[in-house]
Amino acid sequence: MGHAADLRRAVRRGLVARRTPRPPVGSPFHLLVLLCSFALCAYAGVRLLDGDRLMITVWFVGAALVHDLVLLPLYAAADRALITVTAGRTAWVNHVRVPAALSGLLLLVWFPLISGRVSERYQAVTGLSADGFAARWLLITAALFGGSAVLFAVRGGRRRPGAG
Numbered sequence: 001m002g003h004a005a006d007l008r009r010a011v012r013r014g015l016v017a018r019r020t021p022r023p024p025v026g027s028p029f030h031l032l033v034l035l036c037s038f039a040l041c042a043y044a045g046v047r048l049l050d051g052d053r054l055m056i057t058v059w060f061v062g063a064a065l066v067h068d069l070v071l072l073p074l075y076a077a078a079d080r081a082l083i084t085v086t087a088g089r090t091a092w093v094n095h096v097r098v099p100a101a102l103s104g105l106l107l108l109v110w111f112p113l114i115s116g117r118v119s120e121r122y123q124a125v126t127g128l129s130a131d132g133f134a135a136r137w138l139l140i141t142a143a144l145f146g147g148s149a150v151l152f153a154v155r156g157g158r159r160r161p162g163a164g
Contacts, residue, residue, distance in 0.1 A: 075104070095152040099144035106137060 048056060079097065086093055112118050113133040122130055 091156075092152050095148045096145075099141070099148045102144055103137075103141040106140060110137065 078100075082093060082096060083090065107114060110133060113122075113130050114137050116130065116134070118130045122128075
């Protein structure tokens with residue numbers, strides 16, 4: 001038998017078959033899941049368009065344009081700045097990226113409630129008050145960054161030689 005490096009080279013060249021079986025593309029299970037997701041999207045689209053179709057269409061087009069022309073360049077620049085600032089110490093970049101992305105996603109989804117820009121219709125339809133969403137979002141954001149910092153500290157403590 002050869003060495004591990006010889007085996008890796010042979011696998012790369014295709015001389016030795018990999019031992020992990022891969023499910024076939026287009027298997028019945030994959031097709032079923034795909035059809036179910038299409039059915040769910042169709043149902044959601046029909047339910048969504050029951051209301052004011054023009055305003056919903058304007059909102060979707062506006063959201064796509066704002067994301068592509070404003071938000072994407074902003075968070076790409078912020079990520080590039082984070083990578084530039086941490087040159088050589090990139091171990092903690094993902095510990096900032098993940099909570100920032102989750103917090104941004106929550107802000108994007110719940111922005112009308114967080115900013116307090118909801119009409120009386122919200123309270124009439126849901127029976128709930130729109131107060132307190134900004135404070136809850138800030139608490140969730142703090143918890144995400146705090147949890148990420150704790151995870152980074154725990155992982156950093158395990159990596160350090162002689163720690164313990």
